[in-house]
Amino acid sequence: MPKIKINNLEIFADPGSTILEAAKEHNINIPTLCYYPDLHINSDCRICSVEIVGQKGLVTACSTPVKDGMDIKVNSPRALNARRTITEMILANHDAHCTTCIRNLNCELQTLADNLGIDATRYENILEPKAIDTSSYSLVRNPNRCIKCGRCIDVCQSVQSVSVLEIIGRGRESVVSPAYGKLIADVFCTYCGQCSSVCPVGAITEKDDTDEVWKALDAHSKHVIVQVAPAIRVSLGEDLGLPLGSIVTGKLISALKMLGFSKVFDTNFTADLTVIEEGHELINRISNKGVLPLITSCCPAWINFAEHEYPELIDNLSTCKSPQQMFGALAKTYYAKRENIDPKDIYVVSIMPCTAKKTEARRPEMSVNNEDPDVDTVLTTRELAKMIKQMGIDFNNLRESNFDKPDEVTSGAGAIFGASGGVMEAALRTVKEVLENKPLKILDFEQVRGTEHIRHADVEINGATYKVAIVNTLGSAREIAEQVKTGNSPYSFIEIMACPGGCVGGGGQPYGTTHAKARERMHSLYQVDRLSKIRKAHDNPAVSNLYTSFLGNPSSSIAHELLHTHYTNKR
Amino acid sequence: MLEMKLVSKRFGLIDPYSIDDFIANKGYQALKKALKADKLDLLDEIENSKLRGRGGAGFPVAIKIMALAKEISQPKYVICNADEGEPGNFKDRYILEKDPHSIIEGMLIAAYMTNAKTGYIYIRGEYSLQIDIMKNAIKQAREKNYLGEAILGTDFSFDLEVRSGAGSYVCGEEFALLESLEGKAGRTRVKPPFPTSRGLFNKPTLINNVETFATLPVIIDIGGKEYAKIGTASSTGTKLISISGNVLKKGVYEVPFGISMRKIINELGGGVENGRKIRMVQLGGECGPIIPEYMLDMVIDFERFEEFESKTGAGALIVIDDRFDFFEILKRISEFFTHESCGKCIPCREGNYHLLKIIDRFVNYCATEKDMNLLENTAMVLHHTSLCGLGQSAPTAIISALHYFRGTFQKRIEASLSQEDRIYAKN
Amino acid sequence: MILAEVLKRFPKKKEYLIEILLEYQKQKETHHFEEHELKEIANYLNIPESRVCSVVGFYTFFSTEPRGKYIFQICRDLPCQLNDNFDLLSSIQMILGIKVGETTQDGLFTLEYTSCLGHCDKSPAIRVNDKIHGSLSLNKLKAIVAECKEKENA
Structure with missing residues (x-):
C-alpha cells in the first residue's frame, strides 16, 4: 500500500487510487469543478491542481495516481493561487448574475468561488453574450453560463449514446452545442435531461414551468x-x-x-x-x-x-x-x-x-x-x-x-x-x-x-x-x-x-x-x-x-x- | 567545420522521388543490418546512443522503445509525428522532402525492435508536397518489399500509411495527434496512461518525431557508443537546427550538440544584415524562451534548455533584430496561442486570451504595474496547470521576457503613465 | 465530383473522417461543406453528426461557408513578420480588393490567415490552395495572382 502525505497527514492509500480518491477516503477536501463521480475524468478545469513537493508543475488530483512517498500539498500558496486564478478566469467569461440564476445557492461554481474567498476578478470581463435556446418544452440552454466542463457532453455521448451535444469550435470559440449550432428542438434530443442533472452551473436547466x-x-x-x-x-x-x-x-x-x-x-x-x-x-x-x-x-x-x-x-x-x-x-x-x-x-x-x-x-x-x-x-x-x-x-x-x-x-x-x-x-x-x-x-x-x-x-x-x-x-x-x-x-x-x-x-x-x-x-x-x-x-x-x-x-x-x-x- | 551531416547526409544528393537513389546512397543498409541482429542487441545500441527525442521534449528514446517492446498485446503502432507546426521550425520538412526513405527506414527499425506491425506518418496538412513525396516513397518501398509482408524474406511484416493534418497546431502534441488520427478533433487526453501502454485506439503506441526516426538508421549504422561520442555528455549526436528571422542565410543546418548559438547564427546563418544588431532570439519556436543577445554564447544542449522548462529542444532559432517593437513581438506570439489553443482545459483556453489582452495594453502604452503582475501570475498559472505540454509552454516567451527584459516592461509602464499624463493635460 | 464517389474510396471506418473531409473539400470548387453533405458523411461512417461538426469546426482547413476557387492564406507568424519588407497583408488586400475573411464577388479569391506554414526559411510565405509560395516580394505576389487569373481566362 502506497504511503503518502497529504497536507502533512501520513496516510496509506489504495494502490491505483487517485490523489482525489485517497484524499476523500481520509476526509480531506480537494476542490473540484469538472469532476463528477459517475463520469469520465477529463481533467479540463484544472481546479483540483495540487502541489507535489519536489515537482515543478502542479498536478490535478482527479487524474494523478498516488505513488509511494508522494508529499502532497493541497493548499500550498502555488496551488491555491492557481485555483483562484483559474476560477477568476472562469468568472470573467461567465454570466455571473447569480441572484437571478436558477442555480443560485445551488451552483458548483458559486460554491467554489465562495470557498476560495473570491471577492473580485482581476480579469477584464470577456463574455460575448449568445442567444439562449428556449426552443424545446423540456430544456433551456444558456451558453452564457456554460463553463465548458464537458459533463453534459460526456453523459450525452458515453452514457446515453445520443451525442446531441458536442464541443463545436476551437479554443476561445469553443461552445457546447448541437450539430451545426442548431437549437435543441431542431435535433433529435431525447430530452432525458441527464445533461441538466450533471451541469454544475445554470447552463442547461429544465424549462421552468412554475x-x-x-x-x-x-x-x-x-x-x-x-x-x-x-x-x-x-x-x-x-x-x-x-x-x-x-x-x-x-x-x-x-x-x-x-x-x-x-x-x-x-x-x-x-x-x-x-x-x-x-x-x-x-x-x-x-x-x-x-x-x-x-x-x-x-x-x-x-x-x-x-x-x-x-x-x-x-x-x-x-x-x-x-x-x-x-x-x-x-x-x-x-x-x-x-x-x-x-x-x-x-x-x-x-x-x-x-x-x-x-x-x-x-x-x-x-x-x-x-x-x-x-x-x-x-x-x-x-x-x-x-x-x-x-x-x-x-x-x-x-x-x-x-x-x-x-x-x-x-x-x-x-x-x-x-x-x-x-x-x-x-x-x-x-x-x-x-x-x-x-x-x-x-x-x-x-x-x-x-x-x-x-x-x-x-x-x-x-x-x-x-x-x-x-x-x-x-x-x-x-x-x-x-x-x-x-x-x-x-x-x-x-x-x-x-x-x-x-x-x-x-x-x-x-x-x-x-x-x-x-x-x-x-x-x-x-x-x-x-x-x-x-x-x-x-x-x-x-x-x-x-x-x-x-x-x-x-x-x-x-x-x-x-x-x-x-x-x-x-x- | 561546424556542420556534421549524419541525418542530412543525403540532402540534395538524391532525388526524393527515387528509391533507387536512396538505395545507391547506402539506403536501407541499416535496416538490413538490423534484421540480421538480435532485437535486444539493437535496443542496447539505442540505449548506448543516449538518443533523446528530437521533437522538443527530449525524452530518452530507448525508454519509449523498450516500453513498447515489453507490451505483449497486439496490435501495436509506430507513429511518426510530422506535424511540424511550431513557428520557426522546418527541419522535419527538410527530411520529408529531401530524404523520405530515411524516415521509413527508421520506423522499420523501431517496428522491428518492438514487434509493431502498423505505422502511420501524421504530416501536417500544410505540407502537401511533402505528403506527396512521402506517399510515393511508401509506394516504392512497398514495391521493393521494404514494407509489407515478410520484409526482405524475413518473418517481419510492417506497413505504413500517411495521414494528413487539417490545420491545427496542437495536433503536434502526442495525444492530440492520436485523437486526430482516430478521426476526431485534436483535443488532448488525460495522462496517464501514456501512449506506450494506451495510445492509438487505446493500443500500445510509440510516437516519435521525424528527426528521431531518421536518426535510428544512423545509430544502427555507426553503433550506439560511437554515436554517443558525438555532442555533449547529456546531449549526444547531432541536431538539425532551423534558423529563421533576421539572418542572411535562413535554413536547416545539422550540427553536433554543444555548439554555441552565436556560432550557428553567425557562421551558418550568415549573421544579421549589415548595421543591424540582434535584439533577441527565440529558442525552439514561439513556445520557447526569448533570450537577450548576451546569452547567445550558450550552447545547444538539452540540459541547458531544460532551465527554460519548455519544449525548446526542437532546435529552432528565430533571430530578431533591433527594428521591432518588443511588445508587438509578444503580442504576435500571444495571438498565435490564443488562436491555436484547443480549448479543452480552462487555463489555456481562457488564459492565453487574457495574456493577449494584457500584452495589448503594453503595446498601446496603457499598462500599469498591476498589469505586469497579472501578466506574470497568469503566465505562471498557465505554465503550471495546463493539461498538455503545448499549453504549458505557451506562456514561456512571456515568462522569459519578464525575466530577461523586465526593464523593458518597467519602461513601458513609465511611458504609459506619462502618456496618461499627456491625455489628462489635453483634457 | 459527387460525394458518393469520394466516399467509395474510403473504408467505412470513423478514423477516415478527416481524410474524407479533406479529399471532398479539395474537389469542391467552393471549398466548403453543406449540411446535407456532412450528414451523408456521418451516415456513411455511422457516427453522430455532432461529431462531424466538431471536427469541421476544429480544423482551420474546413469551412462551412463557400469560399473562392483560389484560397490565399497569409502567414502572420513571427518568422514571416520579421521578413516582411513590403507589408504583405495590405498588399494582398489591395491586389485582390478584399479583406481577410472575404471572397471576391466573382468567387475566384478568398483571403484568409493561416498559422505558420513551416516555410520560415522562405519567409514571408503564403499558401494558395495546395501550393506554398515563399520569399515573396510585391512583384512575385502580383505574378501569383495574375497566374490564377490567366488560368481562368484560358
Whole structure:
C-alpha cells in the first residue's frame, strides 16, 4: 500500500487510487469543478491542481495516481493561487448574475468561488453574450453560463449514446452545442435531461414551468389537480433539507395542498393500471404469437430514442401510454364525468422526476379531445421544491396527508415503477399470477432488481421459461435494441428506462444525482412497496372499480382509446 | 567545420522521388543490418546512443522503445509525428522532402525492435508536397518489399500509411495527434496512461518525431557508443537546427550538440544584415524562451534548455533584430496561442486570451504595474496547470521576457503613465 | 465530383473522417461543406453528426461557408513578420480588393490567415490552395495572382 502525505497527514492509500480518491477516503477536501463521480475524468478545469513537493508543475488530483512517498500539498500558496486564478478566469467569461440564476445557492461554481474567498476578478470581463435556446418544452440552454466542463457532453455521448451535444469550435470559440449550432428542438434530443442533472452551473436547466402552474392555481375558473410520480416521494426531501432517501409522501401531499391544488393524486394508481394493460398485452402477444419481445413504453426519453434511432422496433413497443398520460386521459374523461366538471376547466399538473415528460405531455397523441393536452403542465422534482420554497413552506414540519380518491388506494407494484426493474417486477407479479391462476408465493423478484445497466433473468411461468431483460441508460438500450433489430434477441419482455437507475436517477431529480444516490432512493421505493398493504396491481380495488365502472375489461375499446397510443418513425 | 551531416547526409544528393537513389546512397543498409541482429542487441545500441527525442521534449528514446517492446498485446503502432507546426521550425520538412526513405527506414527499425506491425506518418496538412513525396516513397518501398509482408524474406511484416493534418497546431502534441488520427478533433487526453501502454485506439503506441526516426538508421549504422561520442555528455549526436528571422542565410543546418548559438547564427546563418544588431532570439519556436543577445554564447544542449522548462529542444532559432517593437513581438506570439489553443482545459483556453489582452495594453502604452503582475501570475498559472505540454509552454516567451527584459516592461509602464499624463493635460 | 464517389474510396471506418473531409473539400470548387453533405458523411461512417461538426469546426482547413476557387492564406507568424519588407497583408488586400475573411464577388479569391506554414526559411510565405509560395516580394505576389487569373481566362 502506497504511503503518502497529504497536507502533512501520513496516510496509506489504495494502490491505483487517485490523489482525489485517497484524499476523500481520509476526509480531506480537494476542490473540484469538472469532476463528477459517475463520469469520465477529463481533467479540463484544472481546479483540483495540487502541489507535489519536489515537482515543478502542479498536478490535478482527479487524474494523478498516488505513488509511494508522494508529499502532497493541497493548499500550498502555488496551488491555491492557481485555483483562484483559474476560477477568476472562469468568472470573467461567465454570466455571473447569480441572484437571478436558477442555480443560485445551488451552483458548483458559486460554491467554489465562495470557498476560495473570491471577492473580485482581476480579469477584464470577456463574455460575448449568445442567444439562449428556449426552443424545446423540456430544456433551456444558456451558453452564457456554460463553463465548458464537458459533463453534459460526456453523459450525452458515453452514457446515453445520443451525442446531441458536442464541443463545436476551437479554443476561445469553443461552445457546447448541437450539430451545426442548431437549437435543441431542431435535433433529435431525447430530452432525458441527464445533461441538466450533471451541469454544475445554470447552463442547461429544465424549462421552468412554475409560473404556468402559479397562474393556473390563481385562476378561479380552473380546477387544478396534480399527480405525483412514484420517484418523487423518495427524492424531493433532499432538495428541502432532508436526508438522502427520505420517504416524504405525506408531507409532499400536504405541501401540494398548501400550494393550492384542489386534488392530489398518486401516479402509482395509473402505474397499477399500466401493469394491467401492459400485462394483458404481453399475455396476448405470447399466446397469439404477436411481436416479441415486448418493450416497455413508460419512459418518454426511450420512446423518443426509439422513434428516431430504432423505428424498426416500433412494433415491439407496448402500445400502453405512460402512467402520466393514462392519468391525464382519465382525468379529462372519467374524473371529469364523475365530478361533473367540464374537462376544459380541469387543469392537470404532474410532478415528475423527468424533463422528457414535459415534451411527452405535448405529443399530439396525448390529447383526448384532439385539442388540449391531457396533462397541462409538467414540473420536475426540482421545480416543485422551488415552488415549496417560494411559498415559504416549512416542509420538514408539515403534517402528513393522504392522497385523494379515487387513487387513495395504490399498490406497491405501482410504487416501484420509479426504480429500474420496477415495471418488470410489477408486471411479472400480475402476469405470473394471472397465467398460473394461483396466488404467488414470493412477491419479490430479486433477480430483476439492481442497478447494473443491463440485467437479465429467467422467469418460469406455468413450467415454461421466459427470458426478460432490464435496461437502464440509453447507451445500454442501444445495445439491446441492436439485438432486437437484428433478430438476435432471446427475450420475451424488456424494460427500458433512459436514466441511470430508472426514474430515481431521472434528469429532473435534485441536482447532484449520482448512481449512489439513485440507489439509495431505489431502496426507499422498495421499502414503500414492502410496507404497502396491496403489492399487486390487479389486487388494487380502485383499479378493479375503474374497470367495472368505466373501462370494462383490460384492452377494451375504451381502454384502447384512452390508455393506448401509437408511435411514428421519426428518422 | 561546424556542420556534421549524419541525418542530412543525403540532402540534395538524391532525388526524393527515387528509391533507387536512396538505395545507391547506402539506403536501407541499416535496416538490413538490423534484421540480421538480435532485437535486444539493437535496443542496447539505442540505449548506448543516449538518443533523446528530437521533437522538443527530449525524452530518452530507448525508454519509449523498450516500453513498447515489453507490451505483449497486439496490435501495436509506430507513429511518426510530422506535424511540424511550431513557428520557426522546418527541419522535419527538410527530411520529408529531401530524404523520405530515411524516415521509413527508421520506423522499420523501431517496428522491428518492438514487434509493431502498423505505422502511420501524421504530416501536417500544410505540407502537401511533402505528403506527396512521402506517399510515393511508401509506394516504392512497398514495391521493393521494404514494407509489407515478410520484409526482405524475413518473418517481419510492417506497413505504413500517411495521414494528413487539417490545420491545427496542437495536433503536434502526442495525444492530440492520436485523437486526430482516430478521426476526431485534436483535443488532448488525460495522462496517464501514456501512449506506450494506451495510445492509438487505446493500443500500445510509440510516437516519435521525424528527426528521431531518421536518426535510428544512423545509430544502427555507426553503433550506439560511437554515436554517443558525438555532442555533449547529456546531449549526444547531432541536431538539425532551423534558423529563421533576421539572418542572411535562413535554413536547416545539422550540427553536433554543444555548439554555441552565436556560432550557428553567425557562421551558418550568415549573421544579421549589415548595421543591424540582434535584439533577441527565440529558442525552439514561439513556445520557447526569448533570450537577450548576451546569452547567445550558450550552447545547444538539452540540459541547458531544460532551465527554460519548455519544449525548446526542437532546435529552432528565430533571430530578431533591433527594428521591432518588443511588445508587438509578444503580442504576435500571444495571438498565435490564443488562436491555436484547443480549448479543452480552462487555463489555456481562457488564459492565453487574457495574456493577449494584457500584452495589448503594453503595446498601446496603457499598462500599469498591476498589469505586469497579472501578466506574470497568469503566465505562471498557465505554465503550471495546463493539461498538455503545448499549453504549458505557451506562456514561456512571456515568462522569459519578464525575466530577461523586465526593464523593458518597467519602461513601458513609465511611458504609459506619462502618456496618461499627456491625455489628462489635453483634457 | 459527387460525394458518393469520394466516399467509395474510403473504408467505412470513423478514423477516415478527416481524410474524407479533406479529399471532398479539395474537389469542391467552393471549398466548403453543406449540411446535407456532412450528414451523408456521418451516415456513411455511422457516427453522430455532432461529431462531424466538431471536427469541421476544429480544423482551420474546413469551412462551412463557400469560399473562392483560389484560397490565399497569409502567414502572420513571427518568422514571416520579421521578413516582411513590403507589408504583405495590405498588399494582398489591395491586389485582390478584399479583406481577410472575404471572397471576391466573382468567387475566384478568398483571403484568409493561416498559422505558420513551416516555410520560415522562405519567409514571408503564403499558401494558395495546395501550393506554398515563399520569399515573396510585391512583384512575385502580383505574378501569383495574375497566374490564377490567366488560368481562368484560358
